[in-house]
Amino acid sequence: MQPTTKESHHAAEAHEEHHHEELGFLRKYIFSTDHKVIGIQYGITGLAFLFFGFCLMLLMRWQIAYPGRSIPFFGPLLERMLGSDVAGGGVMSANLYNSFGAMHGTIMVFLAIVPLAFAAFGNYVVPLMIGAPDMAFPRVNMASYQSYVLGSIIMVVSFFIPGGAAQAGWTSYSPLATSIDTNGQTFWLIGMIFLITSSLLGAVNFIATIIQLRAPGMTWMRLPFFVWAQFVTAFLLLLAFPPLEAAGVMQLMDKVAHTSFFLPTGLSVSGQIAPISGGGSPLLWQHLFWFLGHPEVYVLILPAMGIVCEIIANNTRKPIWGYKSLVYSVLAIGFISFIVWAHHMYLTGMGTKISTFFQTTTMIISIPSVIILTCMFISLWGGSIRFNTPMLFVLAFLPMFGIGGLTGLPLGFNFSDIHLHDTYYVIAHFHYVVAPGTIFALFGGVYYWFPKITGRMMNEWWGKVHFWLSLVFINLVFQPMFAQGMAGMLRRMSDGGVNYSMAQNQGGVIGGLSDAMIHLNVTVSHAAWALGLAQLPFIINFFWSIKNGRKVTSDNPWESTTLEWQTPTPPPHGNFAHAPQVFRGPYEYSVPGKPRDFTLQNEA
Amino acid sequence: MQTEILPYIVEPRKDTGLYNAKVGIWLFLASEVMLFGALFSSYILLRVGAAEGTWPHHLLNIPLGTINTLVLICSSVTVVMSWASLKLNQWSKYKFYQAITILCALIFLGIKSFEYTDKFTHYEVVLKNGTSMTGHVEGSPLFLNLNKLKAAKTESIGFHPDAHASGHAEGAKGEAGGHGEGMKIATADITKLECFGPWHSTYLAIYFTLTGLHALHVFAGACVIFAIWGPLAGLWKKDPERYTNRVEVSGLFWHFVDLVWIFLFPVLYLL
Amino acid sequence: MSHDAHDIQKSVRRYLIVFGALLVGTILTVAVNAVNFHSIAITVAVALFIATIKAFLVAGYFMHLIDEKKMIYGILASTGFFFIGLMWLTIWAMHDFPTLAK
Amino acid sequence: MENLIQLTERILQIPIKASQHAKDVDTFIVYVHYLMAVLFLGWGAYFLFALLRFRKSVHPKADYHGVQSHASSWIEGAVALIEAVLLLGFAIPLWAKVVDQFPAEKDATVVHIAAQQFAWNIRYPGADGVFGKQDMKFVTGENQLGVDPKDPRAKDDIQTLNELHVPVNKPVIVQLTSKDVIHSFKIIAQRVCQDAIPGMSIPVWFKPIMEGKYQINCAQLCGIGHANMAQGFLFVESQDKFDKWLADKAKTAGSSATSFE
Ligand code: HEA
Numbered sequence A: 001m002q003p004t005t006k007e008s009h010h011a012a013e014a015h016e017e018h019h020h021e022e023l024g025f026l027r028k029y030i031f032s033t034d035h036k037v038i039g040i041q042y043g044i045t046g047l048a049f050l051f052f053g054f055c056l057m058l059l060m061r062w063q064i065a066y067p068g069r070s071i072p073f074f075g076p077l078l079e080r081m082l083g084s085d086v087a088g089g090g091v092m093s094a095n096l097y098n099s100f101g102a103m104h105g106t107i108m109v110f111l112a113i114v115p116l117a118f119a120a121f122g123n124y125v126v127p128l129m130i131g132a133p134d135m136a137f138p139r140v141n142m143a144s145y146q147s148y149v150l151g152s153i154i155m156v157v158s159f160f161i162p163g164g165a166a167q168a169g170w171t172s173y174s175p176l177a178t179s180i181d182t183n184g185q186t187f188w189l190i191g192m193i194f195l196i197t198s199s200l201l202g203a204v205n206f207i208a209t210i211i212q213l214r215a216p217g218m219t220w221m222r223l224p225f226f227v228w229a230q231f232v233t234a235f236l237l238l239l240a241f242p243p244l245e246a247a248g249v250m251q252l253m254d255k256v257a258h259t260s261f262f263l264p265t266g267l268s269v270s271g272q273i274a275p276i277s278g279g280g281s282p283l284l285w286q287h288l289f290w291f292l293g294h295p296e297v298y299v300l301i302l303p304a305m306g307i308v309c310e311i312i313a314n315n316t317r318k319p320i321w322g323y324k325s326l327v328y329s330v331l332a333i334g335f336i337s338f339i340v341w342a343h344h345m346y347l348t349g350m351g352t353k354i355s356t357f358f359q360t361t362t363m364i365i366s367i368p369s370v371i372i373l374t375c376m377f378i379s380l381w382g383g384s385i386r387f388n389t390p391m392l393f394v395l396a397f398l399p400m401f402g403i404g405g406l407t408g409l410p411l412g413f414n415f416s417d418i419h420l421h422d423t424y425y426v427i428a429h430f431h432y433v434v435a436p437g438t439i440f441a442l443f444g445g446v447y448y449w450f451p452k453i454t455g456r457m458m459n460e461w462w463g464k465v466h467f468w469l470s471l472v473f474i475n476l477v478f479q480p481m482f483a484q485g486m487a488g489m490l491r492r493m494s495d496g497g498v499n500y501s502m503a504q505n506q507g508g509v510i511g512g513l514s515d516a517m518i519h520l521n522v523t524v525s526h527a528a529w530a531l532g533l534a535q536l537p538f539i540i541n542f543f544w545s546i547k548n549g550r551k552v553t554s555d556n557p558w559e560s561t562t563l564e565w566q567t568p569t570p571p572p573h574g575n576f577a578h579a580p581q582v583f584r585g586p587y588e589y590s591v592p593g594k595p596r597d598f599t600l601q602n603e604a
Numbered sequence B: 001m002q003t004e005i006l007p008y009i010v011e012p013r014k015d016t017g018l019y020n021a022k023v024g025i026w027l028f029l030a031s032e033v034m035l036f037g038a039l040f041s042s043y044i045l046l047r048v049g050a051a052e053g054t055w056p057h058h059l060l061n062i063p064l065g066t067i068n069t070l071v072l073i074c075s076s077v078t079v080v081m082s083w084a085s086l087k088l089n090q091w092s093k094y095k096f097y098q099a100i101t102i103l104c105a106l107i108f109l110g111i112k113s114f115e116y117t118d119k120f121t122h123y124e125v126v127l128k129n130g131t132s133m134t135g136h137v138e139g140s141p142l143f144l145n146l147n148k149l150k151a152a153k154t155e156s157i158g159f160h161p162d163a164h165a166s167g168h169a170e171g172a173k174g175e176a177g178g179h180g181e182g183m184k185i186a187t188a189d190i191t192k193l194e195c196f197g198p199w200h201s202t203y204l205a206i207y208f209t210l211t212g213l214h215a216l217h218v219f220a221g222a223c224v225i226f227a228i229w230g231p232l233a234g235l236w237k238k239d240p241e242r243y244t245n246r247v248e249v250s251g252l253f254w255h256f257v258d259l260v261w262i263f264l265f266p267v268l269y270l271l
Numbered sequence C: 001m002s003h004d005a006h007d008i009q010k011s012v013r014r015y016l017i018v019f020g021a022l023l024v025g026t027i028l029t030v031a032v033n034a035v036n037f038h039s040i041a042i043t044v045a046v047a048l049f050i051a052t053i054k055a056f057l058v059a060g061y062f063m064h065l066i067d068e069k070k071m072i073y074g075i076l077a078s079t080g081f082f083f084i085g086l087m088w089l090t091i092w093a094m095h096d097f098p099t100l101a102k
Numbered sequence D: 001m002e003n004l005i006q007l008t009e010r011i012l013q014i015p016i017k018a019s020q021h022a023k024d025v026d027t028f029i030v031y032v033h034y035l036m037a038v039l040f041l042g043w044g045a046y047f048l049f050a051l052l053r054f055r056k057s058v059h060p061k062a063d064y065h066g067v068q069s070h071a072s073s074w075i076e077g078a079v080a081l082i083e084a085v086l087l088l089g090f091a092i093p094l095w096a097k098v099v100d101q102f103p104a105e106k107d108a109t110v111v112h113i114a115a116q117q118f119a120w121n122i123r124y125p126g127a128d129g130v131f132g133k134q135d136m137k138f139v140t141g142e143n144q145l146g147v148d149p150k151d152p153r154a155k156d157d158i159q160t161l162n163e164l165h166v167p168v169n170k171p172v173i174v175q176l177t178s179k180d181v182i183h184s185f186k187i188i189a190q191r192v193c194q195d196a197i198p199g200m201s202i203p204v205w206f207k208p209i210m211e212g213k214y215q216i217n218c219a220q221l222c223g224i225g226h227a228n229m230a231q232g233f234l235f236v237e238s239q240d241k242f243d244k245w246l247a248d249k250a251k252t253a254g255s256s257a258t259s260f261e
């Protein structure tokens, strides 16, 4: 197309041949230090865990809809694999429900979305976008992935140890976490320490890369918004994860060395005073957990917002509106997200002063989110919108994140949280942000960058089928949960809440859960299973297209402006033959007076 | 080498004035600040939250702690001197200084493990009649407790209670060896026998966690410094600037470890 | 590199001075502890004060923070901010507590 | 207005209100949802319009400059302002009133509740109106709550399991703690929710205004039996009935102070 690309194509090809001889299969695919290979490794592993986490939930949804009934087909399988004490007769015991619930949360957050949104997309795309040859520390990058694999192996193995995986929720509140006398929690903690190490190494690498390896002319204000989002995300991981690591070490000490960091004096276990020194504080765990926990939720959403921004600019064919506000907003989110954590703890016994502080910061942090969404919305105005599959997914992201974010408000006010805390309203709130929010943005990203990675397009038609089915069913899954939650249905109930409706039938109880609300469980579960089926077009499309997708005819099939499309497809080791020179901002689409409707960042 | 495609490995980037590894190590140290910071905060919280009079004072051996502090400070200065030597192109001086650093690390860890062993052989025993004593068990067994005694069917133990000199340096003196006459205690009379391990009290829990984590850092730092000093020294001939950078970066980590100890020492030993 | 031999020699002298100061600081910490201040708060404050000075010396001179680049200051400043947030807010939260009217 | 709020509450599935502050909570929830609805519908309408108006087939050439006005800043400002009003005008003062300002103990029914896996231990001060001393070190198989066996004031204390009786229209103060793990004391119709945390004693109060039987739910994951920890009930009854119940219980107090199984 344009001369620079051809040239780099050539030089890079020579480069690659040169390397082919040196690198055996192991070095090239398993112990690779190339950011692109590592990105792909993260991507495949992350998608596999996304699928796995979803499967856990599909089984749990059976128990919620039909408590105490044997799970058809999978029940006997579970019994065979995990033992009849936890899945006797193919019925999911409370034990197993709690394990699956804790592991669904853990796997989705730490083993699926962070590796996908941050590590996979970040690794593959960020160095390309800033015109760098690789990450700043390629071997650290490899160690980060290996640490992640180790951590996830430990997590997976924990399902099969006696007593099964951790059962105290993804939040692992002490004393429950340490008082369950199986080893699941120990595995969880050790696994988490590896995962945290992985994230820390990744974060150091990302920040150093973005600071040091930007191509000439790539000033801070010319960075694509995706890079900004990853930059802030990396800082969140870097500084919020260590306190959880510290807490993890302390809980591990509580568990294996019988210390009492999180165990108070006078704790009793089944009627006997526990043989511990006491003197610890259960709330300390919660503070340290949520000090990570809240920044973590922005780790889940910021990369997604970055993806959304890239795809919107590309498919409206015009600059993103308010680039500067976006950058300042994302920085503000980064800062403030460290001082809002206790909004998860309003009902742990908080006085007016401290809860006022935390709800004020919580309201303040919602403003930059509003600004980011506003910028995205206004960017649509005046565009020439192309509705391809990636665009559909990110367009759906906007209202879906909107619902999730807006329902954060009644939770953020402590006064309304009194009613909503620990109900399905919370579940619905955050799933709207992470599932039809983050996951949709990730789907968009997969469809969008697939041709860069493989040289082939994914099938559009099946992509659209995937989109519409997913959109419909995911709303059918999570929308009813708002109603259930508002009506008072509590989360983490291994019987789907039937205890309330039974109580009501016992006669005379006021304010129990109505049968209609309980019955919604069945609707939701069916929608969830349908949502599972709706992923089949995606999975098939994904693998089929790697070999058989339509070949791209250009290195820049979406006619984008940013640098990742200025390399050969797929990019060779070292990415660019010469470091590109950058002349302008990232979203120069439809510049008046230019012949094409996109002006490359590195076009003189 | 695959990494050679990267810029700014040796020379600093113009606008930031830094080479890559320096940015990397400072970022890493920032995360370490948060790690130890969280443990410090926990220490303070547990301390403030402890019921009146339950926080033990002067359980640790102050002279040993002081020596260890001095050892670490020495190692810190030799690290920075070794880097300066490289800058001045004095290879053998570098080798010498860094050897002292590694030696200091070993001394530190040696003293630390001595202190640990001391805690693991120091016992609290509570008798059926309610008296409670601290002291040493005959034969200095590690991690003894009542269950183990019973399992081994031991009838009685020899016990040397600490001399209860009142006032400040009670614990320190007691451990240094000056305990009183030995006595025999029948296993049947004991309700609790526990060494001063992390499970003994919240104070010891945080002491072992903080110093244990710190000791791991000392160990890791020493390994890295040793690797650069020994096996990887060949780089000095090939690319002296890059080698010097490595020494600087590992040195930054080492200083940080020293810095953590500067806070740990007064907080754990003296307060 | 920015340092030439002369600069380095000058800083070597500085390192030795700092080394001396650190030794003095350590002795002082122990000595102060032996003096009975009658108040834990004062003892803590003095000990932490000396520790902070020592930390400043190590970070400033051994780690060259005294003339480091802006980027590093930025990273450390935000780290400091978050650390203080963590500690101060946690302690505050543990002490602001609904209490019964008496 | 009142009708509108009621209608909204019905749409939102807000449950029945049985305590004095429930109305405040619900009205506040409704207000927040109005804000949410306005934002969602407003932006939603704009969104759909923009998608239709600027689709490629009708608008083939994009406009480089896009929106020039800064009206959106006003919208953002308005959102911030409304949030500030909700915060300063409602959430903070109402929380202070409902969570932090307790009625005098003499005007209230005071009970101590200790949660355990998976039940609620409830204790009344008895005739002398004073609770006996309690410490975990006294816990034995029979004395589950660790009531000091030597304290004379404990003799008349009344203990029940899973049965909380209170008179209607009189504030209830609950001192909440837990023996083993964290539970959460939640009565949905009373809009009460408070974690019960071992090692802490946290007061919470509400004023029931409607007689009847309500379920006490445990809202915090507390182990295998978490879902079944729904056997506790709150009985709000007339003062007479309550007094009679208390007197009944007091008769057996001697034995029930140490065992309640
Ligand atoms: C990606 C994840 C993510 C994100 C982005 C958020 C964002 C927010 N969250 Fe959420 N939250 C979670 C994930 C997330 N949360 C999780 C996982 C939990 C539960 C953890 C657990 O207990 O297990 C939780 C729980 C949680 C609680 C605790 C509830 C409880 O336990 O009682 C609270 C309370 O304050 C809260 C508040 C908020 C707020 C105020 C925001 C704000 O940042 C939101 C700001 C956004 C907006 C205000 C939207 C703006 C949009 C528009 C203005 C346009 C709208 C119009 C159209 C779309 C058409 N969240």
Ligand code: HEA
Residues within 6 Å of the ligand: A044, A047, A048, A050, A051, A054, A057, A061, A101, A102, A104, A105, A106, A108, A109, A113, A168, A169, A170, A171, A300, A427, A431, A434, A435, A436, A439, A474, A477, A491, A492, A493, A494, A528, A531, A535, A538, A539, A542
């Ligand atoms: C990022 C986080 C994340 C994500 C994405 C999800 C996704 C989903 N979650 Fe989950 N959830 C949590 C985090 C998450 N969850 C957490 C933290 C909890 C709290 C746990 C606790 O209580 O401790 C929770 C709890 C939770 C509950 C409450 C359980 C309870 O309280 O008892 C429910 C109930 O329905 C639920 C359902 C779902 C459903 C139906 C989805 C669906 O949206 C899933 C949709 C998934 C897909 C659409 C994946 C499709 C992808 C593929 C198929 C991959 C293809 C592979 C290749 C191409 C290789 N979740």
Ligand code: CUA
Residues within 6 Å of the ligand: D116, D117, D118, D182, D183, D184, D218, D219, D220, D221, D222, D223, D225, D226, D227, D229
């Ligand atoms: Cu008790 Cu849940």
Ligand SMILES: [Cu+2]
Residues within 6 Å of the ligand: A293, A294, A297, A340, A341, A343, A344
């Ligand atoms: Cu949060």
